[in-house]
Amino acid sequence: MRAVLQRVSRAKVTVEHAVVGEIAGGWLVLFGVGPADTHKGVDWLADKVANLRAFADADGKMNLSVLDVNGAVLVVSQFTLYGDCLKGRRPGFTGAAAPAVAEPLYEAFVTALKGLGVPVATGRFGADMQVELVNDGPVTFIIDVPA
Structure with missing residues (x-):
């Protein structure tokens, strides 16, 4: 599993002109x-x-978690995180799991976050989504679950 975390002051996901998730x-x-x-990796990633x-x-240091600041998490499925752009001009997606594998893990990740007390909003798995965000910082991390 791979996650791109962007610290945001606000974010929302729209599907077919309707907001489906917002924080x-x-x-x-x-x-x-x-x-x-x-x-196996779902709980590790949710905890991270x-x-x-x-x-x-209070001193401006990165020292608090999303739980500490009473924040929320907006989770958006994105198979293109496993896109391969090394060869040719069209990305390949053989490195991404099929929806039948990916969707249960996406749902399990959302459930695990909620179980840790994090307020969670989501996009819609497999949908064409428009994502709006204000990246705070900007702060962005890429996390790969260890094998």
């Missing part, structure tokens, strides 16, 4: 699944997202 502040998580990924200390404390 005031916290993490926008772009979430991708590889074909060999399993449920919930507890990563990348929000400013």
